[in-house]
Amino acid sequence: MKRLRAAVLISGRGSNMMALAEAARASDYPVTIACVISNRPDAEGLAYAARHGIAAKLIDHREFASREGFEAALDRYLRAEAIDLIACAGFMRVLTGNFVAGWEGRMINIHPSLLPAYKGLHTHERVLADGAPEHGCTVHQVTAELDAGPIILQARVPVMPDDTPETLAARVLTEEHRIYPQALAMLARDIQAKTST
Numbered sequence: 001m002k003r004l005r006a007a008v009l010i011s012g013r014g015s016n017m018m019a020l021a022e023a024a025r026a027s028d029y030p031v032t033i034a035c036v037i038s039n040r041p042d043a044e045g046l047a048y049a050a051r052h053g054i055a056a057k058l059i060d061h062r063e064f065a066s067r068e069g070f071e072a073a074l075d076r077y078l079r080a081e082a083i084d085l086i087a088c089a090g091f092m093r094v095l096t097g098n099f100v101a102g103w104e105g106r107m108i109n110i111h112p113s114l115l116p117a118y119k120g121l122h123t124h125e126r127v128l129a130d131g132a133p134e135h136g137c138t139v140h141q142v143t144a145e146l147d148a149g150p151i152i153l154q155a156r157v158p159v160m161p162d163d164t165p166e167t168l169a170a171r172v173l174t175e176e177h178r179i180y181p182q183a184l185a186m187l188a189r190d191i192q193a194k195t196s197t
């Protein structure tokens with residue numbers, strides 16, 4: 001079966017992108033990481049991609065007068081690269097409903113909480129402030145509503161009494177790196193099954 005071509009969207013460190021790229025080295029993984037796109041020039045993940053022979057593309061949102069202009073440039077690049085799937089991995093730009101509609105069912109995101117709990121930013125701080133007993137991460141389809149699309153996979157971690165946002169984030173991140181490659185493969189196999197009939 002032909003491997004699907006994925007673009008990974010990042011804004012910073014890119015550790016989830018690295019986990020996806022690492023998984024895609026297996027010959028039976030259904031996805032090739034075709035390119036890594038950052039909206040920020042200082043994203044560390046861009047250098048990693050370039051070093052690993054993955055097309056590393058900067059589309060700096062500050063160079064566009066509007067959100068729509070930025071998204072049009074992003075969409076053009078994705079279509080030119082014949083991308084089948086988009087994986088948002090620490091991509092910190094909100095995408096408009098118009099852009100999302102063009103990639104419906106083919107764009108996923110990883111979020112550091114057990115959605116629908118703790119949508120949005122600063123999830124680890126908010127979990128600790130609430131004294132919640134557990135936390136985790138979610139891979140979900142991207143829809144027009146922020147952090148609200150259908151859930152593909154989740155992983156849970158305990159919250160320890162002496163946790164700081166940093167220790168809790170690290171425990172969650174280990175699980176992110178485990179489930180994101182699984183979820184991307186699940187979506188790809190699903191699409192392959194639908195298109196091969």
Ligand code: GAR
Nearest residue numbers: 012013014015016089090110111112
């Ligand atoms: C990850 O924890 C990811 O879940 C989170 O940003 C971090 C990116 O790390 N994403 C969001 O908060 C999205 N709203 P990474 O750049 O090392 O993958």
